[in-house]
Amino acid sequence: MNSTLHLRIRSNIQKQILSGSWPPGYRIPFEHELVARYRCSRMTVNKAIASLVSAGLIVRRRRAGSFVAEPRVQSAVLEIPDIRAKIEERGQTYSLQLLSRRRRKPAGRREYERTLAAGGDLLAVRCLHLANGRPYALEERLISLVAVPEAASIDFSLEPPGSWLLRHIPWTEAEHRIRAIDASEEEADLLELSSHRACLELSRRTLRGPEHITRVRLLFPGSGFDLVAHFAPLGK
Template sequence: MSDGDAAPTLHQRIRGDIEGRILTGAWRPGHRVPSEHELMAEYGCSRMTVNKALSSLAEAGLIVRRRRAGSFVARPHLQSVVLEIPDIQAEVSRRGLAYGYRLLGRRGRAPRRGDADEAALAGGGRLLELDCLHLAGGRPFALEHRLIAVAAAPEAAEADFSEISPGAWLLGHVPWTEAEHRITAVNATEAEAELLGLDPAAACLVLERRTWRGGERITNVRQLFPGDAYDLVARFAPAHG
């Protein structure tokens, strides 16, 4: 057996077992991880070995260790505190409007040649490309273009996105651990303006998001909102030196 094929140490095995349960969604955010004593009994090892495994999981941001309370699966981490992963249907409902959804296009494909970001997302596999329109009170609310890594979410290849939006499906089926948002203002193209019922070149807000599960990319999405349809609000407190 070569050095690269060496069997994992016991603390690596413990970490791998726990990490697997978190990343597959078996243990959801807030789930209590077995105590050190429970893990010592399960794996027949010392407290030092268990502590080493839990410490590495905490350093990776997968669990939170609380004194006297134990360890818990961490809540997903956002690189920006301004936004959470938005559920457009819930947002429309909060406004007291009826939510609607239309799938405009769907196809599976390989990453575009020379597109490094798409290649990184695909992870050696294929991409599922989806275009859809979200409605509020019967009027266009957001235009969405999404790529899903089939390797990271194989069930997406068989999901019926004519009935459920890809964002809602992903929130319910694929756990994520990190997200990145980019917010910009643009003028709608002629085709986008027509779909959103806007005047050509109308001002719009673009929310672009990428999500990861551990180090694995899950999805890229671009959501285009009419300029007067969406607010981004954050509440801050001053830092104290």
């Protein structure tokens, strides 16, 4: 059993829920009942329940009590790997090939480019991530020079723009989209794909508060790449 009292209380409650003894909608014992049961103070019980609330297992309603939450929409924590780290952890050597890098105005037709640019210029970077000299992923990135003026003076031929941004620019929000697509002729060529053209496309836009920072599209050959997502109701 766990070491501290509030963790013990939490895990006892959690067991009831996960075993199905306390189904969704079930009213768990009131704080004062748990206080009596465990002979502890209300704050301790409160702490235990609060952590189950933040884990999404319990919802609380004043005056009414605390209830087992309805099963949530399936969700999972997706690890989006740092490409360089992932390659090196497999014992391969990472290298980067800068394909193009130019400063330009947003394309008028593209709504999202204008939003990202916020009245200023964009930095468009295209590069290829290589593992042991073989193509691993194709990156197309747009950076707002309004949000990140420093980027204008960085030459991204050594450090990939993603890593540089992560190290220098704090961000508050990111949205990812994951699709499967067939690589275009040119993309297949760059990624050295022959017959199998299925690729995993990961697009991400990153915000700092209301401000758009960057937008990236990463193309991974389907055969060589997995995303792993993991879900457990509570940490540990």
